[in-house]
Amino acid sequence: MISPVSNDDDSGSYSICYLRLRRWVIMIVSTTIYLQEAIIAIENRRVFIKQRPDGMPVIDDFGVEDVSIDNIPDGHIVAKVDTLSMDAWIRTTLNDAGMHTTGDIGTTIRAFGVGQVVESKSDKLAVGDWVYGILSAQTHALVPDAAVTKVEPEEGIEPSAFVGPLGITTGLTAWVGLVKVGEVKEGETVVVSGAAGAVGSVVVQLAKARGAYVVGIAGGAEKCSYLTEELGADAAVDYKNSDVAEQLAKAAPNGVDVFFDNVGGELLDTVLDNLAPAGARVAICGAISQYQHLDDVRGPKLYLRLAERNAMMKGFVVSHYDTEFPSAVSEISELMRTGKLSLPEHVVEGIDGFPDALFMLFNGGHHGNLVVKP
Numbered sequence: 001m002i003s004p005v006s007n008d009d010d011s012g013s014y015s016i017c018y019l020r021l022r023r024w025v026i027m028i029v030s031t032t033i034y035l036q037e038a039i040i041a042i043e044n045r046r047v048f049i050k051q052r053p054d055g056m057p058v059i060d061d062f063g064v065e066d067v068s069i070d071n072i073p074d075g076h077i078v079a080k081v082d083t084l085s086m087d088a089w090i091r092t093t094l095n096d097a098g099m100h101t102t103g104d105i106g107t108t109i110r111a112f113g114v115g116q117v118v119e120s121k122s123d124k125l126a127v128g129d130w131v132y133g134i135l136s137a138q139t140h141a142l143v144p145d146a147a148v149t150k151v152e153p154e155e156g157i158e159p160s161a162f163v164g165p166l167g168i169t170t171g172l173t174a175w176v177g178l179v180k181v182g183e184v185k186e187g188e189t190v191v192v193s194g195a196a197g198a199v200g201s202v203v204v205q206l207a208k209a210r211g212a213y214v215v216g217i218a219g220g221a222e223k224c225s226y227l228t229e230e231l232g233a234d235a236a237v238d239y240k241n242s243d244v245a246e247q248l249a250k251a252a253p254n255g256v257d258v259f260f261d262n263v264g265g266e267l268l269d270t271v272l273d274n275l276a277p278a279g280a281r282v283a284i285c286g287a288i289s290q291y292q293h294l295d296d297v298r299g300p301k302l303y304l305r306l307a308e309r310n311a312m313m314k315g316f317v318v319s320h321y322d323t324e325f326p327s328a329v330s331e332i333s334e335l336m337r338t339g340k341l342s343l344p345e346h347v348v349e350g351i352d353g354f355p356d357a358l359f360m361l362f363n364g365g366h367h368g369n370l371v372v373k374p
């Protein structure tokens, strides 16, 4: 029997028993910790910034590696990434001074995504919940619960719709630019550049649904027939193979009331030159033609057309309109349910394809919503 009350004869065997007991306790505790860690260790494959691109990114600018997530702090979740949205702003985060934000060398490339919670130390999100937010270029995202929004897929609205027609940087951007900045009205002529892309495709369909006459500008005959045959645009202008000014004057003989610009550069001037005689609105959504050289952006030469024609040009960041999101979601969801709005997905499979998908965004190799399924 081990007794804490010892005499000289017993003290040696008591110390040995005590040391053995202590060793057992340490072994049990460390085995438990090891097992707990083994249970939560999740293999994550991620794409990170290896070096800053000089102009158009090349494959050597990106690194890919496997890392283990073996500690989930309180208030955090791990989401298995289902779909990542390939957005033009991602390119700007690779620069030293990005447009909205800059990623440090070695960090996972930022991207909006939708995913499903597989581990949770949050009292707000449970395993199985679908979430939307900056999940970034990886297979599994460890994020604070406050950094993501819970979303509820339903019949006819797949999880990937939250990075598509209902995504902040896609459908909601289209809605805000067209409705709140462009203030589109029934019967007006709307022109959209980058029209066959993710934002542009939604703008075309929203403008049609609101009774506008819609002209899309895109590169190539295939994209132009996608605009008129599949999206219902009234006319399409192929900026790669035709005289845009001439085609635009034919397609919009009374001038342009709303220009939703995704491209910038020379194309912006061409449309400014064809604005309606009075009261046109130009919504500057983006300028994808300028993102490879943000330190030397080409501004509009013909901005005086704004003064001549009593027109307005306004840039916007979608996040500044978050109070409008419920109205946008409600209108877009209804159009989706009634078959009046859809957005084809161009899917790149596997996280290793993330850099190629980014190149495609600038080479115009897709139409609709370009996404990566990790």
Ligand SMILES: NC(=O)c1ccc[n+]([C@@H]2O[C@H](COP(=O)([O-])OP(=O)(O)OC[C@H]3O[C@@H](n4cnc5c(N)ncnc54)[C@H](OP(=O)(O)O)[C@@H]3O)[C@@H](O)[C@H]2O)c1
Pocket: 086, 087, 088, 089, 168, 169, 170, 173, 194, 195, 196, 197, 198, 199, 200, 217, 218, 219, 220, 223, 262, 263, 284, 285, 286, 287, 288, 289, 290, 316, 317, 318, 319, 360, 361, 362, 363, 364, 365, 366, 368, 369, 370
């Ligand atoms: N303001 C905001 O809050 C906000 C939010 C989200 C996105 N955006 C902007 O919205 C725009 C569209 O983004 P997205 O994600 O929907 O991309 P996207 O339109 O799906 O893809 C980009 C398309 O732009 C066209 N393009 C690329 N380089 C071009 C160039 N040099 N000249 C003319 N066209 C070019 C390509 O189509 P073609 O084959 O037709 O050339 C390409 O498919 C971007 O400018 C982005 O920055 C703004």
